[in-house]
Amino acid sequence: MSEKIVVTxxxxxxxxxxxxxxSYSALVSGKTGFGKIEILETAxxxxxxAFEVKWTDAQLREWAGVEDGxxxxxxxxxxxxxxKEAVQSANxxxxxxxxSGFISAxxxxxxxxxxxxxxxxxxxxxxxxxxxxxxxxxxxxxTERVADALGLTKYIAxxxxxxxxxxxxxxxxxxxxKARKLDRVIVGGAEALSCFTINGFLALMxxxxxxxxxxxxxxxxxxxxxGAAYLVLERELTAMARGAKILATLTxxxxxxxxxxxxxxxxxxxxxxxxxxxxxxxxxxxxDDIDYINAHGTATENNDLSExxxxxxxxxxxxxxxxxxxxxTGHTLAAAGSMEAAISILTLQHQVVFPNLNFTSLMPxxxxxxxxSLRQNRSVKNVLSNSFGFGGNTSTLMLSAH
Amino acid sequence: xxxxxxxxxxxxGLIIEKLNLQDLxxxxxxxxxxxxxxxLGLDSIDAIELVVLFEKNYGIKxxxxxxxxxxxxxxxxxxxxxxxxxx
Amino acid sequence: MESKSFYINGIGLVSPQQTFDEHYFxxxxxxxxxxxxxxxxxxxxxxxxxxxxxxxxxxQRMGLTAAAIAVKxxxxxxxxxxxxxxxxxxxxxxxxFISEVxxxxxxxxxxxxxxxxxxxxxxxxVAMTYRMMxxxxxxxxxxxxxxxxxQDAMLQLIGSPSQEILVGSYDESHLPHLELDNRTxxxxxxxxxxxxxxxxxxSGTLWGEGACFFRLSMQATETTWCSLGEPLVVYRPETLDIxxxxxxxxxxxxxxxxxxxxxxxxxxxxxxxxxxILQIEHALASVTLCRFKHLCGEYxxxxxxxxxxxxxxxxxNKVPASTCFNSxxxxxxxxxxxxxxxxxxxSVTFILLKI
Numbered sequence: 016m017s018e019k020i021v022v023t024x025x026x027x028x029x030x031x032x033x034x035x036x037x038s039y040s041a042l043v044s045g046k047t048g049f050g051k052i053e054i055l056e057t058a059x060x061x062x063x064x065a066f067e068v069k070w071t072d073a074q075l076r077e078w079a080g081v082e083d084g085x086x087x088x089x090x091x092x093x094x095x096x097x098x099k100e101a102v103q104s105a106n107x108x109x110x111x112x113x114x115s116g117f118i119s120a121x122x123x124x125x126x127x128x129x130x131x132x133x134x135x136x137x138x139x140x141x142x143x144x145x146x147x148x149x150x151x152x153x154x155x156x157x158t159e160r161v162a163d164a165l166g167l168t169k170y171i172a173x174x175x176x177x178x179x180x181x182x183x184x185x186x187x188x189x190x191x192x193k194a195r196k197l198d199r200v201i202v203g204g205a206e207a208l209s210c211f212t213i214n215g216f217l218a219l220m221x222x223x224x225x226x227x228x229x230x231x232x233x234x235x236x237x238x239x240x241x242g243a244a245y246l247v248l249e250r251e252l253t254a255m256a257r258g259a260k261i262l263a264t265l266t267x268x269x270x271x272x273x274x275x276x277x278x279x280x281x282x283x284x285x286x287x288x289x290x291x292x293x294x295x296x297x298x299x300x301x302x303d304d305i306d307y308i309n310a311h312g313t314a315t316e317n318n319d320l321s322e323x324x325x326x327x328x329x330x331x332x333x334x335x336x337x338x339x340x341x342x343x344t345g346h347t348l349a350a351a352g353s354m355e356a357a358i359s360i361l362t363l364q365h366q367v368v369f370p371n372l373n374f375t376s377l378m379p380x381x382x383x384x385x386x387x388s389l390r391q392n393r394s395v396k397n398v399l400s401n402s403f404g405f406g407g408n409t410s411t412l413m414l415s416a417h
Numbered sequence: 418x419x420x421x422x423x424x425x426x427x428x429x430g431l432i433i434e435k436l437n438l439q440d441l442x443x444x445x446x447x448x449x450x451x452x453x454x455x456x457l458g459l460d461s462i463d464a465i466e467l468v469v470l471f472e473k474n475y476g477i478k479x480x481x482x483x484x485x486x487x488x489x490x491x492x493x494x495x496x497x498x499x500x501x502x503x504x
Numbered sequence: 505m506e507s508k509s510f511y512i513n514g515i516g517l518v519s520p521q522q523t524f525d526e527h528y529f530x531x532x533x534x535x536x537x538x539x540x541x542x543x544x545x546x547x548x549x550x551x552x553x554x555x556x557x558x559x560x561x562x563x564q565r566m567g568l569t570a571a572a573i574a575v576k577x578x579x580x581x582x583x584x585x586x587x588x589x590x591x592x593x594x595x596x597x598x599x600x601f602i603s604e605v606x607x608x609x610x611x612x613x614x615x616x617x618x619x620x621x622x623x624x625x626x627x628x629x630v631a632m633t634y635r636m637m638x639x640x641x642x643x644x645x646x647x648x649x650x651x652x653x654x655q656d657a658m659l660q661l662i663g664s665p666s667q668e669i670l671v672g673s674y675d676e677s678h679l680p681h682l683e684l685d686n687r688t689x690x691x692x693x694x695x696x697x698x699x700x701x702x703x704x705x706x707s708g709t710l711w712g713e714g715a716c717f718f719r720l721s722m723q724a725t726e727t728t729w730c731s732l733g734e735p736l737v738v739y740r741p742e743t744l745d746i747x748x749x750x751x752x753x754x755x756x757x758x759x760x761x762x763x764x765x766x767x768x769x770x771x772x773x774x775x776x777x778x779x780x781i782l783q784i785e786h787a788l789a790s791v792t793l794c795r796f797k798h799l800c801g802e803y804x805x806x807x808x809x810x811x812x813x814x815x816x817x818x819x820x821n822k823v824p825a826s827t828c829f830n831s832x833x834x835x836x837x838x839x840x841x842x843x844x845x846x847x848x849x850x851s852v853t854f855i856l857l858k859i
Binding site: 405 | 585586591592593598601602603605606609610611613614615618619622623624625627628629631632635636637638639640641642643644645646647648649652655656659662663681683684687688737739740743804850
């Protein structure tokens with residue numbers, strides 16, 4: 016018997032703020048995290064803008080309650096701060112937390128520290144405080160680090176499917192709950208900015224040097240961001256039995272592959288269409304029931320075309336509201352899926368759709384425009400949230416008001 | 418300044434090397450064989466590799482990858498562009 | 505909780521031994537004299553189209569070859585999907601890209617190294633090659649990456665029990681990064697025979713690599729090798745009694761120590777990390793003992809090599825002398841094989857395979 020999976024906690028840190036309330040007040044007041052890179056050391060500080068968490072590692076350590084010199088990478092710090100908020104908002108005890116599974120996503124993990132100390136690390140004659148990062152370069156490390164800090168041992172996994180990663184964590188968590196492998200699971204992703212990703216995306220020529228413009232005819236590419244977001248998932252009955260406050264229901268999800276190109280989506284949006292259809296079928300909802308799509312909308316030429324075509328095909332004519340919130344947060348890669356799930360939950364809670372900033376002209380291939388200003392007091396009961404990644408990965412979540 | 422023939426020859430060698438085309442180059446890979454699509458079957462990542470190749474070897478920068486695609490038609494169009502823009 | 509059964513219907517393994525050859529079963533094994541073990545690779549052109557081959561790194565070629573062997577004679581596009589696992593991804597590609605960014609001071613960077621070092625590139629590559637538009641996921645859960653991928657693949661099969669799914673893993677060793685990766689002393693510093701790994705008294709292990717794919721289903725087919733139960737991962741085993749954990753795993757699998765015919769042990773030759781695994785070997789002292797890390801080295805996803813070895817023991821009903829580490833004669837036929845692996849002592853995995 017399939018049981019409803021509900022969200023009972025969430026935590027988020029990004030360029031918008033250090034927690035969910037700060038993120039919400041930024042979103043609703045139209046304040047974005049866009050700006051100059053000031054914390055990461057990179058040659059591109061003057062030329063490439065980003066959505067940086069404006070706290071140094073030392074400040075983040077303070078927030079997270081972590082000692083200096085203990086080998087916490089920036090990704091781990093962001094993860095720990097958001098995971099702690101999620102646990103706190105779910106109002107679960109230390110014992111209940113310890114019994115929870117933990118599934119986290121990243122595309123870089125400790126690469127920021129690896130690249131910073133790369134040559135020192137390679138030279139066996141060098142030693143120093145950098146050695147705290149000798150074993151933090153692999154992507155699964157941040158998950159174990161946070162699990163250890165929260166005392167979790169039951170089930171620990173790390174997912175990396177590029178920009179759709181944390182949406183896949185949410186899906187896997189729901190499946191483990193349905194299969195009764197776990198009673199509660201903390202799911203999401205974390206990503207610190209690094210020279211590795213900035214130069215990688217720059218080399219692919221898909222970074223906008225201005226503020227990104229999703230679904231605009233003159234879009235020039237994406238902006239990178241950093242942050243972390245986690246949700247606490249439970250079966251509805253478990254949550255209700257302990258009197259938990261239910262934030263939303265995860266009514267559907269779908270994962271597919273575009274099988275088209277390593278770094279490009281198909282022009283017909285086949286993978287995107289398939290993952291949205293899978294999520295809708297699982298939810299048992301009709302197309303008319305969907306009020307809003309939080310699009311992947313990276314503002315690359317390729318993604319927005321492919322995703323836009325898929326949305327257009329799926330809804331043929333009568334479209335729900337659509338917006339990409341990436342002009343607020345930047346593209347936080349592996350954290351984007353869970354961050355946008357959290358934003359979608361804020362939409363459900365506050366009955367407000369956040370705008371697709373910077374949109375002015377319709378794409379010639381599309382017949383719909385995204386929402387360009389804040390839509391308040393709208394009835395929003397069901398939200399589709401898309402996350403697509405390199406490697407052809409397409410994932411969609413359906414979040415509904417409980 | 419190199420002649421167009423010299424440039425075509427040089428580009429051919431550079432492209433084969435940079436894009437690992439050693440086993441794939443058709444016997445008739447001359448100035449008119451299309452680089453993308455039906456010809457050599459290169460894709461968008463190759464296009465970016467070529468953009469960097471132009472910058473490194475000829476000091477020519479493309480701001481927009483779309484402009485580059487118009488130049489990367491075949492070896493002749495590439496050589497012509499270099500002759501026109503190299504200082 | 506009762507454990508469900510799954511079937512392995514095909515395997516492709518590229519490893520530091522000649523395992524890509526389906527007729528080979530560790531008869532003549534290669535003795536490495538260095539700490540870094542590298543895969544013996546076939547002629548990739550026999551498995552991968554030239555146009556695709558040119559853009560692929562060595563580890564991608566190995567991965568795609570392992571997938572090609574595992575899906576041979578099937579229609580992969582009809583499968584449920586593909587789930588992959590890796591600890592470090594392409595460590596050579598990642599290192600090369602970081603070097604390029606640093607040495608060129610972030611100027612004139614080309615994207616190929618970046619694309620190759622995306623941790624999920626193999627899952628994407630396999631999906632693209634075989635037009636697999638279904639489920640696609642990739643795990644990077646450190647030393648249990650393969651185990652979590654296997655658990656996910658099994659969950660997907662439970663949801664679609666009539667289909668097959670592809671699950672695989674890849675990790676690479678890379679000599680130029682030995683110093684980088686050996687800052688924590690996980691690997692041996694002296695040269696020496698890999699085959700004598702377990703007689704060497706120094707700390708650390710060998711750095712190995714491998715790419716492996718399995719075709720799994722919930723129903724036996726004509727090509728079935730053996731059945732495979734759900735893995736149990738014991739995280740942070742030092743806080744627990746590992747033999748108790750083993751016994752409850754066996755109870756869940758409706759068996760006990762006396763019914764096990766062969767133990768495939770992930771002893772790594774590093775006394776510190778091997779503590780729990782040696783307790784398990786001791787508890788199963790009356791069972792034929794096979795070890796494998798002297799053949800493939802230690803790597804994040806080495807459990808895939810162990811599962812290949814266990815499945816091969818069952819399929820061929822034979823224990824290669826190169827893997828045998830006690831004098832208990834194997835049962836005939838071999839019916840039940842227990843895999844007990846660990847990664848740096850941080851986690852211990854149990855998997856039961858049966859005919």
